[in-house]
Amino acid sequence: MAVTIHKRTLAQLVAGLRAKEFSSVEITRLFLERIEASQPTLNAFISITGEQALQAAGAADRDLAASRGGALTGVPIVHKDLFCTAGVRTTCGSRMLDNFVAPYDATVVAKLKAAGAVMLGKANMDEFAMGSSNETSYFGPVRNPWNPALVPGGSSGGSAAIVAARLAPLATATDTGGSIRQPAALCGVTGLKPTYGRVSRYGMVAFASSLDQGGTITATAEDAALVMREMAGFDPNDSTSVDRPVPDYVASLNAPLAGLKIGLLKEFFDKGLDPQNERRIRDALAVYEKLGAELRVVSLPNLPLSVPAYYVVAPAECSSNLARFDGVRFGHRCDAPRDLMDLYKRSRGEGFGAEVKRRIMTGTYVLSAGYYDAYYLKAQKVRQLIAADFAHAFGEVDVLMGPTTPTPAFEIGAKTSDPITMYLNDIYTIGANLAGLPAMSIPCGFTQAQGQGAGQELPVGLQIVGPHFSEAKLLNVAHKYQCETDWHTYVPGAWQ
Amino acid sequence: MSSSSEWETVIGLEIHAQLATKSKIFSGSSIAYGAPPNTQANLVDLGYPGVLPVLNAQAVQMAVKFGLAIGARIAAHSVFARKNYFYPDLPKGYQISQYELPIVAGGSLEVVLDDGSRKRVGITRAHLEEDAGKSLHEGLPGFSGVSGIDLNRAGTPLVEIVSEPEMRSAKEAVAYMKKVHTLVRYLEICDGNMQEGSFRCDANVSVRRVGQHKFGTRAEIKNLNSFRFVEKAINFEVERQIEILESGGKVVQETRLYDPDKGETRSMRSKEEANDYRYFPDPDLLPVELDEAFIAGVRSTLPELPDQKAERFSSQYGLSAYDAGVLTASRELASYYEEVVREVPGEPKLAANWVMGELAAALNKEGLEIGGGKLPASRLAGLLKRIEDKTISGKIAKEVFEAMWASGANADAIIEEKGLKQITDSSAIERAIDEVMAKNPGQLAEYRSGKDKLFGFFVGQVMKATQGKANPAQLNDLLKKKLAG
Numbered sequence: 001m002a003v004t005i006h007k008r009t010l011a012q013l014v015a016g017l018r019a020k021e022f023s024s025v026e027i028t029r030l031f032l033e034r035i036e037a038s039q040p041t042l043n044a045f046i047s048i049t050g051e052q053a054l055q056a057a058g059a060a061d062r063d064l065a066a067s068r069g070g071a072l073t074g075v076p077i078v079h080k081d082l083f084c085t086a087g088v089r090t091t092c093g094s095r096m097l098d099n100f101v102a103p104y105d106a107t108v109v110a111k112l113k114a115a116g117a118v119m120l121g122k123a124n125m126d127e128f129a130m131g132s133s134n135e136t137s138y139f140g141p142v143r144n145p146w147n148p149a150l151v152p153g154g155s156s157g158g159s160a161a162i163v164a165a166r167l168a169p170l171a172t173a174t175d176t177g178g179s180i181r182q183p184a185a186l187c188g189v190t191g192l193k194p195t196y197g198r199v200s201r202y203g204m205v206a207f208a209s210s211l212d213q214g215g216t217i218t219a220t221a222e223d224a225a226l227v228m229r230e231m232a233g234f235d236p237n238d239s240t241s242v243d244r245p246v247p248d249y250v251a252s253l254n255a256p257l258a259g260l261k262i263g264l265l266k267e268f269f270d271k272g273l274d275p276q277n278e279r280r281i282r283d284a285l286a287v288y289e290k291l292g293a294e295l296r297v298v299s300l301p302n303l304p305l306s307v308p309a310y311y312v313v314a315p316a317e318c319s320s321n322l323a324r325f326d327g328v329r330f331g332h333r334c335d336a337p338r339d340l341m342d343l344y345k346r347s348r349g350e351g352f353g354a355e356v357k358r359r360i361m362t363g364t365y366v367l368s369a370g371y372y373d374a375y376y377l378k379a380q381k382v383r384q385l386i387a388a389d390f391a392h393a394f395g396e397v398d399v400l401m402g403p404t405t406p407t408p409a410f411e412i413g414a415k416t417s418d419p420i421t422m423y424l425n426d427i428y429t430i431g432a433n434l435a436g437l438p439a440m441s442i443p444c445g446f447t448q449a450q451g452q453g454a455g456q457e458l459p460v461g462l463q464i465v466g467p468h469f470s471e472a473k474l475l476n477v478a479h480k481y482q483c484e485t486d487w488h489t490y491v492p493g494a495w496q
Numbered sequence: 497m498s499s500s501s502e503w504e505t506v507i508g509l510e511i512h513a514q515l516a517t518k519s520k521i522f523s524g525s526s527i528a529y530g531a532p533p534n535t536q537a538n539l540v541d542l543g544y545p546g547v548l549p550v551l552n553a554q555a556v557q558m559a560v561k562f563g564l565a566i567g568a569r570i571a572a573h574s575v576f577a578r579k580n581y582f583y584p585d586l587p588k589g590y591q592i593s594q595y596e597l598p599i600v601a602g603g604s605l606e607v608v609l610d611d612g613s614r615k616r617v618g619i620t621r622a623h624l625e626e627d628a629g630k631s632l633h634e635g636l637p638g639f640s641g642v643s644g645i646d647l648n649r650a651g652t653p654l655v656e657i658v659s660e661p662e663m664r665s666a667k668e669a670v671a672y673m674k675k676v677h678t679l680v681r682y683l684e685i686c687d688g689n690m691q692e693g694s695f696r697c698d699a700n701v702s703v704r705r706v707g708q709h710k711f712g713t714r715a716e717i718k719n720l721n722s723f724r725f726v727e728k729a730i731n732f733e734v735e736r737q738i739e740i741l742e743s744g745g746k747v748v749q750e751t752r753l754y755d756p757d758k759g760e761t762r763s764m765r766s767k768e769e770a771n772d773y774r775y776f777p778d779p780d781l782l783p784v785e786l787d788e789a790f791i792a793g794v795r796s797t798l799p800e801l802p803d804q805k806a807e808r809f810s811s812q813y814g815l816s817a818y819d820a821g822v823l824t825a826s827r828e829l830a831s832y833y834e835e836v837v838r839e840v841p842g843e844p845k846l847a848a849n850w851v852m853g854e855l856a857a858a859l860n861k862e863g864l865e866i867g868g869g870k871l872p873a874s875r876l877a878g879l880l881k882r883i884e885d886k887t888i889s890g891k892i893a894k895e896v897f898e899a900m901w902a903s904g905a906n907a908d909a910i911i912e913e914k915g916l917k918q919i920t921d922s923s924a925i926e927r928a929i930d931e932v933m934a935k936n937p938g939q940l941a942e943y944r945s946g947k948d949k950l951f952g953f954f955v956g957q958v959m960k961a962t963q964g965k966a967n968p969a970q971l972n973d974l975l976k977k978k979l980a981g
Contacts, residue, residue: 082546083546090546102544103539104539106546202548203546206546206780208779209779210779239780240779240782317779320578320580323582323590324587325545326584328587328645329542329544330544330545344582367580367774368774369774372776
């Protein structure tokens with residue numbers, strides 16, 4: 001077995017398995033070894049399910065031998081630890097669910113299982129997906145494979161680090177305000193947040209129901225297309241999933257981009273954007289021009305309001321969604337409660353971390369009598385304005401482009417004392433969530449790190465946003481770029 | 497002492513009717529009553545992490561049916577909202593209900609009061625919501641000093657029917673509640689079983705000086721599950737509030753509970769202690785969008801409604817408004833009555849009297865429901881036919897009815913067996929009259945000398961001699977002639 005098998009893309013692994021170049025058990029073992037070796041440094045996993053993985057891989061090999069199985073048969077994958085997995089604990093990165101084993105599979109988990117994928121374990125994440133640096137996890141921060149002193153981004157920091165370090169070719173992830181795209185950018189991998197309603201939320205532990213959307217972190221857009229074909233689709237268990245056909249995302253990957261109208265988001269190229277990041281984005285745009293695309297600047301005047309609107313709507317929904325963690329039926333329960341109120345207070349007080357508590361309190365406040373209109377209702381109106389801005393822009397252009405984040409990965413601990421600075425990391429990504437739009441982040445080069453690790457190269461992400469249900473177009477646009485460039489093939493030195 | 501004539505009572509009711517769907521409002525669990533604890537609670541009902549609600553279309557149809565039956569507006573766009581509060585029997589930490597945009601708004605019902613007058617009560621809104629589970633604080637076998645939670649009821653579909661504060665006495669409130677009870681059972685959207693909690697209400701009660709425009713401060717009495725309790729609780733509460741006000745005090749806005757054992761209401765929590773429910777639209781559920789075609793489809797399933805039926809009974813069968821009202825109080829009663837009339841078409845009034853009289857009394861005595869098979873309509877019709885064709889008198893019919901009730905035999909068999917057939921042979925009756933006259937010469941003489949009152953005595957004696965079988969009308973005629981000499 002060649003030493004670089006782990007560097008293969010998911011598509012290449014599928015092909016190799018089909019061609020019997022290697023078996024599922026072989027590559028499962030390979031990735032499990034890499035995972036074990038990575039844990040002390042990266043801490044990207046909360047659970048590693050080696051035994052089950054090898055069993056599943058064995059079954060996959062029997063299917064492959066008999067030419068049975070699905071599109072992903074035998075491919076090792078990882079799930080973000082907020083997708084419920086029957087029999088394997090689902091912690092959401094929280095002490096609250098440290099002991100929680102779901103009795104059912106999330107729809108995404110069930111679909112990928114049905115496609116033949118082999119689960120290696122569950123990825124670390126910010127607690128209940130609340131965070132932009134993976135530092136709020138009860139299980140400790142995940143470290144960036146490019147430099148362990150830096151954050152991988154969040155909340156899907158584990159998922160991004162896993163793919164960046166080639167510990168698996170695919171990690172599922174979720175994006176409420178940028179939680180797929182921001183860590184994908186900071187780790188130099190490809191992240192896709194689909195249209196709200198494209199992928200079932202059933203079995204995803206909810207943070208903010210109207211914003212949460214499951215998606216993928218992979219090395220390439222082609223891989224994301226392969227996985228989305230399996231993951232997307234209407235689910236009768238999720239009333240907000242949309243009943244419309246799932247296109248063949250792979251078939252349209254190579255469509256030419258000549259005449260593609262790309263809108264540059266004026267509001268994204270602002271003073272907050274690191275000049276080095278901006279240079280990498282401009283380079284990427286030049287590649288698109290070479291491919292025949294037209295660039296034009298578009299303005300979304302209400303977009304600067306997205307962060308404040310988000311930090312009203314998301315905490316409001318979170319305060320209600322997390323009410324079920326009360327120590328009564330599942331999850332953490334305090335020792336020897338004196339009475340009901342004591343049970344609630346201590347179970348929740350002990351079970352939730354600081355950032356989760358901050359958001360529950362903010363959310364409770366903005367929904368309370370006398371404040372609802374001024375905060376929640378107004379935020380919903382802002383949300384409609386932002387959605388209208390996007391709709392207007394998509395009347396003029398096919399896709400929007402800009403940076404995914406203002407800066408490359410920052411140091412662990414650098415922003416933990418100031419929540420607002422941390423929240424501003426999502427300034428470019430939140431708009432797509434508020435409007436329910438599909439968006440991607442793809443690697444578009446490297447920049448020099450500042451501060452600790454200065455001089456080191458760090459990945460930069462290009463963000464691509466499209467109209468509702470334009471995933472096929474986004475993947476096509478991303479794939480064509482990846483055919484022209486090799487930024488997506490870079491693997492951090494320590495994880496070669 | 498309170499002088500209640502100076503005070504006016506203001507009552508509004510919030511009625512919770514459990515919808516007779518097959519499954520829960522947001523999950524596939526059964527809603528059948530009486531299953532062992534927590535055997536009808538799936539992951540959705542338990543509020544497990546990651547699960548999502550899916551709206552039961554049957555519950556929507558039923559709410560729309562109710563809305564159409566009370567002449568209300570059916571919302572083209574209604575929204576489910578979360579009502580947030582913590583309680584162990586509320587698994588998600590919020591109840592899914594409807595708040596700003598309910599599915600039904602602005603209807604009314606007409607009630608007939610004891611004095612026969614009619615009153616229209618406005619219905620502000622009716623909205624869909626899920627029920628909570630049950631907390632069991634005592635009597636848990638095998639446990640002591642702990643509380644148990646049964647989530648079988650959690651997620652059961654309810655329609656909450658909110659009236660305008662337009663009722664002015666406990667009796668009016670009960671009449672209105674009974675009317676709603678009748679209606680939901682007619683519509684077959686609720687079984688109306690009050691013991692099992694399928695139909696219950698909260699009563700908002702306040703008093704104000706007669707002539708005063710502004711409403712007084714109200715108390716909300718929670719969870720009343722019988723008509724009798726509603727009446728008693730309201731009456732107690734009215735007295736309590738009047739006493740407070742007359743002694744110079746102030747009524748506190750609060751939630752109260754009715755204690756049926758003590759016959760009083762007591763404070764549960766005040767306004768200050770009340771929860772801030774932090775309602776907001778439930779992002780897990782899409783707004784309910786209903787088009788004209790859907791509403792028309794539901795309209796086509798509406799049965800003849802109680803008021804329409806009562807009106808038809810009055811005009812078609814010549815019944816009084818009161819009788820028509822009683823006979824249409826339930827769909828089962830009305831159809832029983834109509835079945836009887838179908839077989840004895842000439843005697844609708846007689847049929848009404850028997851159904852509301854002897855039959856109702858007999859059912860009542862044994863605590864049975866009409867239509868339960870104890871005395872099928874055709875059997876009762878068989879008895880009425882014998883009254884109609886004068887085979888037996890009304891009085892004998894009561895005796896036959898009792899025998900039918902006891903044995904289940906039909907009227908003809910009992911009449912035959914007991915020899916109860918009416919004597920219509922004039923000569924036989926005359927013979928009996930002659931014998932009675934011969935046996936009572938004194939009374940005969942007195943009668944003939946002008947003491948008319950003795951006529952009754954002779955009727956009685958002849959009836960006795962014929963074991964009550966003499967046809968009363970014939971007997972009257974013949975006796976008059978004979979006594980006159």
